Amino acid sequence: MAKQAKARKRSTFSWVMEFAGTRRSSYVISVLLAIANVVCGFIPFLYLANIVRRLLEGTADFSYCLTQVLYMGLFWVLSRLFHTFSTTMSHKATFEVLAGIRRQLTRKLARMPLGDVLDESSGTYKNIIVERVDSMETTLAHMIPEVTSNLLIPFVIFGYMVSIDWRLALLSLLTVPVGFACFALMMRGMKEDYTNTIVKTKALNDTAVEYINGIEVIKAFGKAKTSYDKFVTAAKEGSDCFVQWMRRCNVYQNTAMAVLPATLLPLLPFGVSYFMNGSVTAPDLVMLIILAMGLITPFIMASNYMDDLSKCGTIIGEVTTILTKPELKRPERLAQSPVGTTICLNDVHFAYKEEEVLHGVNLTIEEGTVNALVGPSGSGKSTIAKLIASFWDVDSGEITFGGTDIRDIPLDDYQHRIAYVSQDNYLFDLSVMENIRLGNPKATDAQVIEAAKACGCHDFIMQLENGYQTICGGAGGHLSGGERQRISIARAMLKNAPVIILDEATAYTDPENEALVQQSVAKLVKGRTLLVIAHRLSTIASADQIILINNGRVEASGTQQELLDSSDLYRSMWHAHIAAKEAEDVA
Numbered sequence: 095m096a097k098q099a100k101a102r103k104r105s106t107f108s109w110v111m112e113f114a115g116t117r118r119s120s121y122v123i124s125v126l127l128a129i130a131n132v133v134c135g136f137i138p139f140l141y142l143a144n145i146v147r148r149l150l151e152g153t154a155d156f157s158y159c160l161t162q163v164l165y166m167g168l169f170w171v172l173s174r175l176f177h178t179f180s181t182t183m184s185h186k187a188t189f190e191v192l193a194g195i196r197r198q199l200t201r202k203l204a205r206m207p208l209g210d211v212l213d214e215s216s217g218t219y220k221n222i223i224v225e226r227v228d229s230m231e232t233t234l235a236h237m238i239p240e241v242t243s244n245l246l247i248p249f250v251i252f253g254y255m256v257s258i259d260w261r262l263a264l265l266s267l268l269t270v271p272v273g274f275a276c277f278a279l280m281m282r283g284m285k286e287d288y289t290n291t292i293v294k295t296k297a298l299n300d301t302a303v304e305y306i307n308g309i310e311v312i313k314a315f316g317k318a319k320t321s322y323d324k325f326v327t328a329a330k331e332g333s334d335c336f337v338q339w340m341r342r343c344n345v346y347q348n349t350a351m352a353v354l355p356a357t358l359l360p361l362l363p364f365g366v367s368y369f370m371n372g373s374v375t376a377p378d379l380v381m382l383i384i385l386a387m388g389l390i391t392p393f394i395m396a397s398n399y400m401d402d403l404s405k406c407g408t409i410i411g412e413v414t415t416i417l418t419k420p421e422l423k424r425p426e427r428l429a430q431s432p433v434g435t436t437i438c439l440n441d442v443h444f445a446y447k448e449e450e451v452l453h454g455v456n457l458t459i460e461e462g463t464v465n466a467l468v469g470p471s472g473s474g475k476s477t478i479a480k481l482i483a484s485f486w487d488v489d490s491g492e493i494t495f496g497g498t499d500i501r502d503i504p505l506d507d508y509q510h511r512i513a514y515v516s517q518d519n520y521l522f523d524l525s526v527m528e529n530i531r532l533g534n535p536k537a538t539d540a541q542v543i544e545a546a547k548a549c550g551c552h553d554f555i556m557q558l559e560n561g562y563q564t565i566c567g568g569a570g571g572h573l574s575g576g577e578r579q580r581i582s583i584a585r586a587m588l589k590n591a592p593v594i595i596l597d598e599a600t601a602y603t604d605p606e607n608e609a610l611v612q613q614s615v616a617k618l619v620k621g622r623t624l625l626v627i628a629h630r631l632s633t634i635a636s637a638d639q640i641i642l643i644n645n646g647r648v649e650a651s652g653t654q655q656e657l658l659d660s661s662d663l664y665r666s667m668w669h670a671h672i673a674a675k676e677a678e679d680v681a
């Protein structure tokens with residue numbers, strides 16, 4: 095915690111510098127080019143001053159003016175070139191920095207306990223990783239060179255004005271403190287306002303995602319109006335917070351915009367008076383008027399980035415909040431290689447938040463055996479399976495794999511040893527071929543097809559519109575539940591992990607599908623260790639070990655016959671299952 099707090103205290107700038115990493119030098123060069131752009135953009139004013147001076151002295155001639163104008167043009171072209179090189183460099187660097195931030199975030203999500211990731215609504219991380227990180231592009235790519243140059247220009251112009259006449263130079267700044275005060279008032283509360291818009295926009299996104307994801311339930315239960323009202327309210331709150339923010343800023347911003355550029359107001363009367371008493375020459379006065387008109391505009395352009403900067407700070411805050419979240423602590427290297435694949439849980443306690451759900455679980459899953467976790471709903475079966483799959487760390491006790499505590503096994507290494515087939519059977523919006531290949535990205539097409547054949551998927555895949563190239567649709571929506579599960583099993587088979595954890599789906603209980611899924615599972619587990627969370631007891635009757643979980647504890651374990659003989663709870667579950675099956679068969 096202390097480490098987290100310390101990490102969070104780092105300034106936005108230091109995070110940006112860290113994210114910039116090897117691209118820091120590109121930003122430095124971009125800034126130097128921006129400065130060259132400013133210098134080249136300013137030099138034409140010196141040539142202009144020469145022309146004005148000659149005109150007012152009556153000594154100007156065409157060839158002199160033409161030469162000066164040609165020089166002016168040359169420096170403007172140079173200025174543009176420097177600007178182009180500067181922004182190109184900063185854009186290139188920014189795209190790499192943003193890609194780096196995204197890489198860090200996705201790597202971090204993989205290292206965080208799954209529970210922390212799942213506790214957030216599905217849109218949150220996507221919003222941060224995709225949209226909000228993307229929205230920093232303009233600020234980072236433009237702000238660094240453009241703000242540098244726009245802030246530098248007024249200083250250069252002001253320095254030149256001072257060299258002409260320091261009194262009039264200072265007078266031209268008379269309105270600046272008022273403008274600055276308005277900007278300061280506008281910036282007050284800017285972070286809170288922006289954070290508020292993020293919260294409201296997030297609520298709107300979440301409501302939209304919930305509405306779309308739950309559309310079937312909403313329709314089935316006639317909740318369309320309630321859900322739509324919730325969405326409308328979120329949309330209204332979202333727009334209200336933007337309007338309020340704009341209203342608060344409007345007065346200050348408009349006053350600042352009106353007051354700041356009014357540099358001529360104090361300069362003109364005093365300038366004319368100094369000219370009349372001979373303390374400033376006509377060419378100098380004209381030059382000062384021209385320079386004063388260009389004094390503040392670059393500053394105003396730079397100030398346009400101020401709210402972007404504040405937004406950037408908020409986004410970096412969100413990114414760093416994720417990056418400083420606790421991780422599953424795993425070593426980079428394996429110190430002691432596991433021997434075999436036997437899994438032991440020794441006095442395992444676990445709580446999701448405050449409330450403990452596992453209270454001292456002890457069990458052993460022997461290598462090469464078929465094991466089933468059974469028990470009432472909410473007893474802790476999935477939690478045990480997910481702890482074994484290393485989705486979370488135990489609070490106390492230990493889980494060993496081949497004699498090694500799984501916290502001592504690198505995450506990548508461990509993931510190769512375990513294949514977890516969940517009930518969700520999530521399929522990506524890719525082809526069937528690619529979805530199966532996720533199990534082993536190096537597998538050839540022939541190996542993918544072989545795995546599909548082994549799991550009995552090949553025939554139904556060939557009947558799909560484009561065979562293995564059929565796109566599964568978002569979350570596999572183009573396939574039936576049973577088909578999705580069998581593809582997930584083929585994926586696990588291709589992974590070829592020695593231990594398989596299978597959260598048996600309850601949804602696809604029609605006999606035909608059940609038989610097909612069972613056949614797939616039987617092929618999948620040949621020669622491997624299987625831990626299945628079984629909801630239908632008939633499917634695990636021949637398991638080597640059935641582990642009965644009740645209220646977060648192991649109530650009994652043994653073969654089906656041993657449990658029928660020794661456990662009242664298992665016996666009653668078995669009878670209830672048989673009765674339900676008979677009722678199904680009659681129906």
Ligand SMILES: Nc1ncnc2c1ncn2[C@@H]1O[C@H](COP(=O)(O)OP(=O)(O)OP(=O)(O)O)[C@@H](O)[C@H]1O
Nearest residue numbers: 209446447451469470471472473474475476477478
């Ligand atoms: N992500 C979570 N956050 C908080 N509590 C959770 C979470 N997942 C599960 N629980 C709680 O932990 C307890 C055990 O849940 P678990 O899913 O392990 O039970 P289960 O035996 O697999 O249930 P089922 O058979 O219904 O799937 C339950 O009280 C459940 O409400």
